[in-house]
Amino acid sequence: MSNTKFYLPAPSAAAGFVAMLKRDLLLSYRHKGELANPLIFFLMVVTMVPLGISPDPQFLASLAPGMIWVVALLASLLSMDVLFRSDFDDGSLEQLLISPQPLYFMVLAKVLAHWMVTGLPLTLAAPLLGVMLALPEGGYMPLCLTLLIGTASLSLIGAVGAALTVALRKGGLLLSLIIMPLYIPILIFGASAVSNAIDGFAIMGQLAVLGAFAAVAIVLAPIAAAGALRVAING
Amino acid sequence: MNWQWFHRLGSPRWFYQKTSVLLPWLTFFTLAILLVGSVWGLAFAPADFKQGNSYRIIFLHVPAAFLSLAGYYVMAIAGAVGLIWRMKLAFVVMRSAAIIGAALTFLALISGAIWGKPTWGSWWVWDARITSMLVLFFLYLGVIALQEAYQSETTANNTSAILTLVGTVNIPIIYKSVDWWFTLHQPATLKLTQASTIHPSMLYPLLTMVVGFYLFYALALILYTRAEILKRECRTKWVAEMCGVDVNNKTSRT
Numbered sequence: 001m002s003n004t005k006f007y008l009p010a011p012s013a014a015a016g017f018v019a020m021l022k023r024d025l026l027l028s029y030r031h032k033g034e035l036a037n038p039l040i041f042f043l044m045v046v047t048m049v050p051l052g053i054s055p056d057p058q059f060l061a062s063l064a065p066g067m068i069w070v071v072a073l074l075a076s077l078l079s080m081d082v083l084f085r086s087d088f089d090d091g092s093l094e095q096l097l098i099s100p101q102p103l104y105f106m107v108l109a110k111v112l113a114h115w116m117v118t119g120l121p122l123t124l125a126a127p128l129l130g131v132m133l134a135l136p137e138g139g140y141m142p143l144c145l146t147l148l149i150g151t152a153s154l155s156l157i158g159a160v161g162a163a164l165t166v167a168l169r170k171g172g173l174l175l176s177l178i179i180m181p182l183y184i185p186i187l188i189f190g191a192s193a194v195s196n197a198i199d200g201f202a203i204m205g206q207l208a209v210l211g212a213f214a215a216v217a218i219v220l221a222p223i224a225a226a227g228a229l230r231v232a233i234n235g
Numbered sequence: 236m237n238w239q240w241f242h243r244l245g246s247p248r249w250f251y252q253k254t255s256v257l258l259p260w261l262t263f264f265t266l267a268i269l270l271v272g273s274v275w276g277l278a279f280a281p282a283d284f285k286q287g288n289s290y291r292i293i294f295l296h297v298p299a300a301f302l303s304l305a306g307y308y309v310m311a312i313a314g315a316v317g318l319i320w321r322m323k324l325a326f327v328v329m330r331s332a333a334i335i336g337a338a339l340t341f342l343a344l345i346s347g348a349i350w351g352k353p354t355w356g357s358w359w360v361w362d363a364r365i366t367s368m369l370v371l372f373f374l375y376l377g378v379i380a381l382q383e384a385y386q387s388e389t390t391a392n393n394t395s396a397i398l399t400l401v402g403t404v405n406i407p408i409i410y411k412s413v414d415w416w417f418t419l420h421q422p423a424t425l426k427l428t429q430a431s432t433i434h435p436s437m438l439y440p441l442l443t444m445v446v447g448f449y450l451f452y453a454l455a456l457i458l459y460t461r462a463e464i465l466k467r468e469c470r471t472k473w474v475a476e477m478c479g480v481d482v483n484n485k486t487s488r489t
Contacts, residue, residue, distance in 0.1 A: 160397075160401055164381065164394045164397060164398055165381075165384070167385070167390060168384055168385070171384075174380055174381065174384055177373075177376065177377050177380055178377035178378075178380065178381055178398055180373070181370050181373040181374050181377065181402075181405075181409070182401070182402070182405050182409075184370055184409055184412065184413070185405075185408050185409055185411075185412035188412045188413070188415065188416040189412065189415075192416065213408075220404065224397055224400070224401050227397055228394060228397050231390060231393040231394055231397065232390070232394075235387055235389050235390050235393075
């Protein structure tokens with residue numbers, strides 16, 4: 001009898017994924033104030049553009065696709081820092097690492113929850129900002145579509161940076177420094193799809209490339225982020 | 236297959252002693268080839284019929300650009316070796332490669348700007364290759380910044396190695412996207428004269444300079460790594476013996 005060991009059956013990876021997703025969504029729901037911050041940032045920076053450059057609608061229209069994309073990218077980047085921060089501070093991250101669940105799916109669940117509370121609202125708010133920046137008619141649908149796919153890749157790549165800097169007290173600025181170069185391809189294809197659509201060209205190519213980026217990021221980014229989290233905990 | 240040499244590489248002491256033998260030869264050849272290449276390129280190669288003498292900066296610009304790219308892969312491979320085999324020496328090489336690579340990328344950008352002024356009439360244009368180089372420079376800076384941010388050496392090594400590997404996956408993607416972006420925007424036509432076939436009288440000194448820069452890179456990497464090894468191992472016996480300090484007589488050192 002003394003040699004027998006009892007193990008609790010580990011929940012399946014899917015159950016762990018769903019539990020993690022629910023937990024993170026609940027946590028963000030409990031901090032409603034923080035939910036709005038990226039959106040307010042998005043809105044404020046877009047307000048700065050006409051003030052700083054020119055309120056001329058024609059001029060703004062030529063600027064709008066790229067501007068909205070750049071600001072969405074920055075808003076997503078600024079929200080990245082908190083992704084693993086509180087879990088690292090209160091020790092839940094260590095529990096995650098020793099849990100029987102594969103860390104890959106745990107990271108993926110956290111990123112998905114993060115995207116649902118930052119990337120998705122940014123996408124939904126983008127048409128409003130398009131109106132403010134006099135975005136031409138044909139640009140709205142492509143803007144939403146590219147942001148929908150693009151912000152997912154942004155969140156996934158940003159998660160790697162967040163994991164790399166989580167053990168630092170002040171990782172925020174460093175996070176932007178190391179991640180921004182990696183965001184460049186997404187910005188190029190996202191913004192060019194919107195301006196192409198406005199000019200009346202096909203955008204399926206850009207959407208396909210953005211989708212390819214997202215697919216590669218889903219496969220690779222959680223692996224890198226999980227590795228970085230292990231380093232952050234174990235040194 | 237005998238892997239002993241590979242595991243020996245992990246020993247800083249072995250590396251230091253082997254490179255001590257190699258170093259005078261490497262220094263000699265580097266200086267000789269760089270001297271031959273630069274005198275050949277700057278004094279004897281014919282002047283370009285369009286750009287005159289201003290094209291001669293190519294003998295500095297192109298090798299620096301070659302090495303800044305190759306240097307990223309040296310850094311990434313060193314980082315991967317360090318992560319996989321837990322080899323401390325590999326991390327030292329990775330740190331050194333980051334600094335040298337950033338310096339060479341900066342040199343390529345600056346020499347490109349200086350060359351661009353008389354040729355294109357402006358210091359900076361948003362050309363695909365220039366933009367890619369700038370992004371590469373940012374990637375190097377990110378790796379260096381991440382290394383500097385951590386107090387713990389192990390964490391600094393491991394995190395920056397992961398970042399280098401992530402960057403390695405991204406570099407081809409970034410290059411292709413920037414290329415694509417450039418063809419989309421269709422700016423004023425910029426014709427780089429050297430993009431067409433280069434005359435052998437200019438090609439040979441250029442190749443000499445490229446070889447010289449590769450040797451220089453190896454030399455700089457070894458020197459940086461050796462300095463770093465000495466800094467880390469300054470309390471060990473073999474370093475003290477090498478410096479002629481009597482390790483048993485501690486009172487004389489304090």
